Every structure is written in structure tokens, then in C-alpha cells.
Amino acid sequence: MHYVRFLRAPKVAPGRGNRLQIQLLFTITTDLGDSFLFPQKLLDLQVTASASSSIGTSTWLLSDPGRLYWEPGMRVAKPTLDLPVAFERAIQAGVRIQICVRASEPSQHADGAAKILAIASEKPRYRKEATRMGAIVPAWISLNLSGGDTEVSMRRLQLSDSPTGFGYVEVEEEIGESIARHVWDAGVVALCAIAGIDTAPENESSKHPCMVALNQLLGSREAINVLELGCGVGILGVGLGAVYPKLSQGQCTILMTDLEEAEARARSNIARLQPKTLESEEPQVRMLYENLDWEDGRQGRFGKEAESRAWDLVMLSDCTYNVDMLPALVETLSAIHSSNLKQVLGEPFTTKVFLATKPRHASERELFELMEKEGWETLHKQVLQLPVLGAEPESVEFYLFDKSSLIDESR
Ligand SMILES: C[S@@+](CC[C@H](N)C(=O)[O-])C[C@H]1O[C@@H](n2cnc3c(N)ncnc32)[C@H](O)[C@@H]1O
Structure with missing residues (x-):
């Protein structure tokens, strides 16, 4: 997929006739930021502004259809757009305003689970069809007129179209050229x-x-403990927190972990998730964060939360691209299984691992040899083909591994 990425905070300044204008600076790249969107023809973009207050939300279209394009070969867009008078009034009233850049064509606008699942497929498509099909994930950014620097933009993923569904999940990520601290395809x-x-x-x-x-696994238990490794900004962990109540009546604890530098963003995204649910005395889903470096994990050194319970499911997404880190990662998974066995005091216990990855190079296959050596069994493999607009299709793979107490005892 491609992602709209703000490179700096929007600027508002007086333009012609003293009317306010907004200047944006953004790019559209893959998750790794290694290639820019190269559509076969001009791609029409849409910019909207939403103002939210206690009486509701108003939305303005800031670029009329046909006014703003992403052209083949472009690396950045720097449009200056006139602001409607009503929008200027909202700014003056200090209302919270968010700007969104998206593809105008709904089929190219990847804003929700239904849309993304609809374009992903288990069967490879013909190349010609696939290069026309990919989708672009929109980005939102708050307008900060107080002069402070806006460091984050938001991804908002509609999880359900139904009014009784679980709405959307929103995570913030860092703006700018950095490839760290943002969401990834897997x-x-x-x-x-x-x-x-x-x-x-x-x-x-x-x-x-x-x-x-x-x-x-998620639906059959009264209570389930889920540990996420390398959670990044937290799209998978926070998203599972939003989805879980639809899959189960039980209780769920989700502990998200990563390196210290990921902590602030992950905690902030936990706080964005249904604040009322999280603050209630007995929430159905408890979301926690704790640092966990795989160099510590492989030695069985865990923080207070990670060693406080047995983890039924360990999950991770897009954590297997750095081949040098694979031994530490796999040994951490095995150390979590050993810690689980200590928790259940000799009772049989099976640790399951759900791993999502977008394979980027052949050397990553080493993961599977290491998993096998450590006694992890591959239960299921699922592959989804992901068309990429103007480029070769990619794929995202899911694996479900498990390791039971018997295997650990025999080692
Ligand atoms: C490509 S990002 C994926 C983030 C997230 N899982 C997602 O899908 O958006 C890889 C993550 O692995 C984390 N990571 C890398 N080395 C690590 C280590 N030694 N211990 C813990 N986390 C690590 C990084 O900090 C980063 O957040």
C-alpha cells in the first residue's frame, strides 16, 4: 500500500485579499518510504478540514475535484489552498481542526478494514490489473495555531461499517522524513x-x-492474555483492543512492548483508545505498555508486567525484516514460553505466536529455521496478495506457531 505522509505541520498565513490560506507539505510513499507513489496517470487528491466542537463536527472540502493531483514522478506536494470564510471563523473561535489528505477516488482510498480486505486476495492477480488496484492510506493532522510544533499525524482505520460495530481505531505517528514510529503494511x-x-x-x-x-483462541476463553513484541506505534495491539469485545465475552489483557524510544507514542495511542472503557473499574480489555528489548528477553529478563502472568498469545507484526535481530527475537519467544511454564506450575501449557510479515528479502526465511530449531511448530500460514498502485503486487503473510509444555521439558 501507499501512505500519505505529512513532512511538516500545515502553515496558515494571509494570502490574496488578506484571506487565510493553508500550506501543506506531504509525500506519498510505501511503508518503508523507499519508493514514491508512481501512478500510471494523474491521481486526483482531496483535502478536507474538520472542525469538532461540543455541538458536532463540520467538514469543508479545501480542494475541489481536479485541483490537486499527484503526478507520476512526483516526490512531494506543496499545495497552498484558500480557506472558506466559515473555516476562518472556526479557526478564530479556537475550535479543534484536523486536515485530511486522501485519494478522491473511493476505490483508491484505503481508510478501512472492509476496503483493504476487499483489495487483498489469496490469489495473485494479473499484473496489469494489480498495478491499477492498489490503495492509498490517508493521513490526518491537527492544525496547531498556538505556535508549538506538531510532531504527529494520525491514521484512522474504520474497523466496521455497522452502526453497532466497533467504529474506528486511531493511532498517531511521527511526521517528517523518519521511517520510524509509524504504521507498516503487515x-x-x-x-x-x-x-x-x-x-x-x-x-x-x-x-x-x-x-x-x-x-x-480469542473467543473461547473467559480471560486471555496477549503479549505484543515490537509494537511500534501500536496499530496491532491497540486495534486488537478495539476489536476484541466483538470476538469474545471474556476479559482480555494486552501488554504491548517495544524499545524505550517507542514508549511515548505507544502509550499515547493506548490512551486514544476508548478512554471511557479503559478508565472503567473493570474494563473488558486492559491495555498495558512495558519496555522489552529482545536482547534482554532472550536471556529471560522481563519487566514486572511481562513476567506477571502466562501469555496465551504472543503477537508481532513487521518485526522480522532485520535478519541480525532474528536470533534474539526467536530466543525471546522461547523465553516467554519458559516463563509461561513457570507461571502455570507444571500444568500443561501451549504458547501460541501470531506473526504478520511483509517479506522484503529472501534472507528473512531464516526465521523459520530458527523457529523450528527452537521447537516452534507452524500450525497455519495465510498469504494475502496486496496490489500496489503503479507497482508490482506485494504480499503479507500471517503465521500461527505453537509450542507446548512437553516440547520444552524434553529439551
Ligand atoms: C517495522 S517496526 C514494526 C512496528 C509494529 N509492530 C507495526 O507493525 O507497526 C519494528 C519494531 O521492532 C522494534 N524492535 C527492533 N529491535 C528491537 C529489539 N531489540 N527489542 C524490541 N523491539 C525491537 C522497533 O523498535 C520497531 O518498533
Whole structure:
């Protein structure tokens, strides 16, 4: 997929006739930021502004259709747009305003689980068709007129179209050129597939044995403990927190972990998730964060939360691209299994691992040899083909591994 990425905060300044104008600076790249969107023809973009107050939300279209294009070969867009008078008034009234850049054509606008699942497929498409099909994930950014620097933009993923569904999940990520602290394809697509179990049961992904097994695991227990490794900004963990109440009546604890530098953003995104639910005395989903470096994890050194319970499910997305880190990662998974066995005091226990990855190079296959050596069994593999606008299709793979107490005892 491609992502709209703000490179700096929007600037508002007087233009012609002293009317206010807004200047944006953004690009459209892949998740790794290694290639810019190169559409076959001009791609029409839309910029909207929404003002939210206690009486509701007003939305203005800031660029009329046909006014703003992403052209083949472009690397950045720097449009200056006139602001409607009503919008100027909203700014003057100090109302919270968000700007959104998206593809105008709905089929190219990847704003929700249903849309992303609809373009992903288990069967490869003809190349010609696939290069026309990919989608662009929109970005939102708050207008900060107080002079302070805006450091973050938002991704907002509609998880369900139904009024009784679980709405959308919003995560903030860093703006600018940095490739760190933002969402990646594997986490986004994994969340869409998990949301689809409830909202799109007829989709081929929801019927795949991998999703069926995940649904059984999440839905069949009174309480489940989920530990996420390398959570980044938290799209998968926070997203699961939003989806879980639709999959189960039980209680769920989700502990998201990463390196210290990821902590602030991950905590902030936990706080964005249904604040009322999280603050209630007995929330159905408890979301926690704790630092966990795999160099510590592989030695069995865990923080207070990570060693406080047995983890039924360990999950991770897009954490296997750095081959040098694979031994530490796999040994951390095994150390979590050993810690689980200590928690259950000799009772049989099976640790399951859900892993989502967008394979980027052949050397990543080493992961599977390491997992096998450590006694992890591959239960299911699911592959979703992901068309990319103007480029070769890519794929996202999901794996469900498990390791039981018997295997650990025999080692
Ligand atoms: C490509 S990002 C994926 C983030 C997130 N899972 C997602 O899908 O958006 C890889 C993540 O692995 C984390 N990571 C890398 N090395 C790590 C280590 N030694 N211990 C813990 N986390 C690590 C990074 O900080 C980063 O957040």
C-alpha cells in the first residue's frame, strides 16, 4: 500500500485579499518510504478540514475535484489552498481542526478494514490489473495555531461499517522524513483481517484456517492474555483492543512492548483508545505498555508486567525484516514460553505466536529455521496478495506457531 505522509505541520498565513490560506507539505510513499507513489496517470487528491466542537463536527472540502493531483514522478506536494470564510471563523473561535489528505477516488482510498480486505486476495492477480488496484492510506493532522510544533499525524482505520460495530481505531505517528514510529503494511493488514473475522465473515480471509484458529483462541476463553513484541506505534495491539469485545465475552489483557524510544507514542495511542472503557473499574480489555528489548528477553529478563502472568498469545507484526535481530527475537519467544511454564506450575501449557510479515528479502526465511530449531511448530500460514498502485503486487503473510509444555521439558 501507499501512505500519505505529512513532512511538516500545515502553515496558515494571509494570502490574496488578506484571506487565510493553508500550506501543506506531504509525500506519498510505501511503508518503508523507499519508493514514491508512481501512478500510471494523474491521481486526483482531496483535502478536507474538520472542525469538532461540543455541538458536532463540520467538514469543508479545501480542494475541489481536479485541483490537486499527484503526478507520476512526483516526490512531494506543496499545495497552498484558500480557506472558506466559515473555516476562518472556526479557526478564530479556537475550535479543534484536523486536515485530511486522501485519494478522491473511493476505490483508491484505503481508510478501512472492509476496503483493504476487499483489495487483498489469496490469489495473485494479473499484473496489469494489480498495478491499477492498489490503495492509498490517508493521513490526518491537527492544525496547531498556538505556535508549538506538531510532531504527529494520525491514521484512522474504520474497523466496521455497522452502526453497532466497533467504529474506528486511531493511532498517531511521527511526521517528517523518519521511517520510524509509524504504521507498516503487515500490522495494518493483520488488524483488518482480525476485524474482518466479525465484520466480513464471508471474506476468504475470514474463512482461512489461520483466522478461524485465531478466532477460536480469542473467543473461547473467559480471560486471555496477549503479549505484543515490537509494537511500534501500536496499530496491532491497540486495534486488537478495539476489536476484541466483538470476538469474545471474556476479559482480555494486552501488554504491548517495544524499545524505550517507542514508549511515548505507544502509550499515547493506548490512551486514544476508548478512554471511557479503559478508565472503567473493570474494563473488558486492559491495555498495558512495558519496555522489552529482545536482547534482554532472550536471556529471560522481563519487566514486572511481562513476567506477571502466562501469555496465551504472543503477537508481532513487521518485526522480522532485520535478519541480525532474528536470533534474539526467536530466543525471546522461547523465553516467554519458559516463563509461561513457570507461571502455570507444571500444568500443561501451549504458547501460541501470531506473526504478520511483509517479506522484503529472501534472507528473512531464516526465521523459520530458527523457529523450528527452537521447537516452534507452524500450525497455519495465510498469504494475502496486496496490489500496489503503479507497482508490482506485494504480499503479507500471517503465521500461527505453537509450542507446548512437553516440547520444552524434553529439551
Ligand atoms: C517495522 S517496526 C514494526 C512496528 C509494529 N509492530 C507495526 O507493525 O507497526 C519494528 C519494531 O521492532 C522494534 N524492535 C527492533 N529491535 C528491537 C529489539 N531489540 N527489542 C524490541 N523491539 C525491537 C522497533 O523498535 C520497531 O518498533
